[in-house]
Amino acid sequence: MKSPRFYLGLVVLFWGWQVQILWIAVLLAVSFEIARSIKTKFEFEPSDFNKFVDTSTVLLAGAVVIALTIEAQTAFQTILKWLPLVFFPIVCAQEFSSKGKIDTNSFFLIARKSVKIRFYEAKQIDVSYIYSLVCILSAGMANPTGSFYYSFVVFFFVWALWQVRTKRVPLYIWALCMILVAASGYAGHKGIYKTSQAVNRLIMEYYADYYNTNPFKTATGLGEIGELKLSGKILLRVRFEDYIPGQAYLLHNASYNQYNNSYWFARSGFTSITPQKSSTYWQINPDQKNTKKMIIYSRPKQNKAVLSLPAGVVSLSQMSAGGCEKNLLQSVRVEGVPSLIKSVVSYVDNQSYDEAPKEKDYFIPKDELPAIVKITKELALKNKSEKEILDIVKQYFLSQYTYSLDLKGKGIFKTPLENFFYKTKSGHCEFFATATALILRQIKIPARYATGFIAHEYSHLENQLIVRRRDAHAWVKVYINGQWESFDTTPPSFLQMDSLEIKSSLLMDLSSFFGFKLSQLRHETGADLMNRFGLWLLLPLILILFFRLRKSNKIKKVKLQTQSLEEKNSVSHKVSFHLIEEILTQKGFPKYPYETYFLWLERIGHHLQTLDIMAPLQNLLMCHNRYRFSKSGLTKEEMIKFYADIKLISKQLS
Amino acid sequence: MEESDTLWAQNIFNRLSQNVETVIKGQKRCIRYILAGFASGGHILLEDNPGTGKTTLAKALAKSIDAEFKRIQFTPDLLPSDILGVSIFDPSQKVFKLHKGPxxxxxxxxxxINRASPRTQSALLESMAEGQVSIDGNLLGLEDLFFVVATQNPIESRGTYPLPEAQMDRFAMQLQLGYVGKDHEVEVLSGQKHNHPIHKVTPCVSREEFSKLQQMVKEVYISKELQEYIVDLVNETREKPGVLLGASPRASIALMKTASALALFDNQTFVTPDQIQEIAVSVIAHRLMLDSQSRFSGVTARRIVEDILKSIPVPV
Structure with missing residues (x-):
């Protein structure tokens, strides 16, 4: 099926207009239409088509490489956008070839070598409709929802279908069907879009509840980390410059300063940070001397993430991000990041930049007050130094409480915390941290609740610290000697218990590592190479293309001539009775492939009785049989008469 | 071959056909096929229920041609020598004298034919294939015009020896007469009220004329394309599921020859696909051996050939 004139050109123009590269599209469209208008064509061999397909393949490979390295976030969209240009050589070759079709063998490397493949038969296909479909898809990249785009798509489809409509159905019914299909398509599309949006929203809400590092969430409830911990998936990879084997590092995500109804809230707004020096350097806090370095790799959710950082961060470098924000509680969140975030962190030990203590950092909710007062009295903390107090509190939790991952709720008590104090005496880090913070607040030491991860597992496979989901942790930040310090009262055995209770598998780790390496190659190494060597990387591809095309044979140019009347007649002689078959088939009397003409005429004879042409048809058939099957065939005079008769009867029939 | 020749051939066919039809009513098609087999030098097996006119047809045909006609009634105790002939000692001249068989x-x-023992059957079938017999070590040629019409009865199986497939292959075609329509059967009744019409049949074609007809069949042209079509048809029987043994190249040859004869009867100097399709079932079907599964599921060889005809595109 050949596409009608101007069809390809208009589709390509539509694509160019939508993806805003109209001038390229104009070039393509003009070359397609020139191919249709001029009479000079090229005689391509199958091997010549192979070369055009090769060219397109190399172009596609190049586009993939560039898209993955330069525009990693939107790689797929970029490739799709340029597809019509990538496939242009194939379609152009087809349009300029004398055959007007391409052998399917050209598209499969294996089929080019005359290997016999089961269930596959080489065919000649016209790729113009496939190409126009690619153009329409590609144009869709620019406007995924517009009804304007949809109306154009409908227009192109209707145009294509118009070419193959059956004449049996009246025009108005055909048009009605088209309108019906277009309308229901539009309604269905809208419906699906609405539904998917609603479902998306539901999923987002669910995740927002679940995932405590949602950047727009400023509260965390008791038990959330406990739920979060139930997986051994690797989330972070960390490298400390001065790593001491066996040491555990706290990586801080967010701090919370207000506790109410078993929820911690962060009452602090975010301020935006602009990159300095280079686009990947972010100054978080004022510069310091004697900074230490560490590298951290993490993965974002929907291009957003809250970074897990050590305390005392000064700056982040080599981190590509669309935006970076921090709050006074030293939470750092980033937006518009690639699928692997790398940040090189400069930090100073023993210093924190958190906001100085305020009223909120002493606040204890009414519900919890009785229990807290009771415990503080028991511990006899009055008139002790801050250091002693911390020791006593730590000792208290270590000796009387046990670590457990079970979430026990509030039981018969008013709050979960009371249950923890009076009955269960066991819980996970959130309980320890909350309890500690409130106890310290009771004796007027400012305390905050901090969440994040604890990095302690050194992977020999990856040669760096890995942080799993189960390493999520909560601890206390306590204000001592004019500094905020981390203070962890959870019994140290919890790390061991976690790794025993929450399994991780070697296979998962391996696949995670593989994925990490792949991302690193794509975002770090690839981008680096691209920056350094740029388009030189495409050189091998270009060389391959050059060598493939080098052995090109000379392509013959042929001129399609308009046939003279005489030639036309001789061609039609070959057609002979087939002409009548064609006409009658169109009238709705097709011949079965196994039927001879004689049997066919016998079968459909009674339909043609009114025309009174059976006798001449039989005569013609005898002539045809003589022409086809006899030894001598027809003489020249007989041929001319035969052809005239055929013409006469065809006229009568149609 | 000129057009006048084919007209002459058609005339011969029409004369023979009409002559036989005075005896056998309503079997025009069958007569046409038998004559095609005869003219193309093949032998014919008639298989049908008793009393459908097999023997009468064969006799009428034999009587219509001015040729020698003999008949053997096969019985279980028939011996090969009863067919071929035997040397008998003549005491007066003291030599063995050959008494030629039928x-x-x-x-x-x-x-x-299926009532005789396999040994006797093969004696006949061998002579059919070779055109010669050997008696007591002497090779004797048969007549140039030699045509066998065998009949067999498919119903009775007691005391019969069904022909093996290899020997069925020797027959160019197998025909089934079937019961005629009501009008024809009434005609048969009124025709035989007084005496049998077979007694009134006189030869209408001479032996020489018939030999010439046979010669002309060989000159009918068949295009390469149609030869390929024939081979495709026969080949397909070898690949069709449910068929244990397909048709042999002998089937292709027989199909070509009989189609040529039909073309001549239709006043043509060349074969068209119509004639091939017309005769294909009769020529091919009896050579197929079906596997037991398809036999029990009611598939017949004729049906299989009809299916094949409908599955292969015909050159037109």
Missing amino acids: VFTNILLADE
């Missing part, structure tokens, strides 16, 4: 004739009717 096989030395032009038209031979082998009635109820």
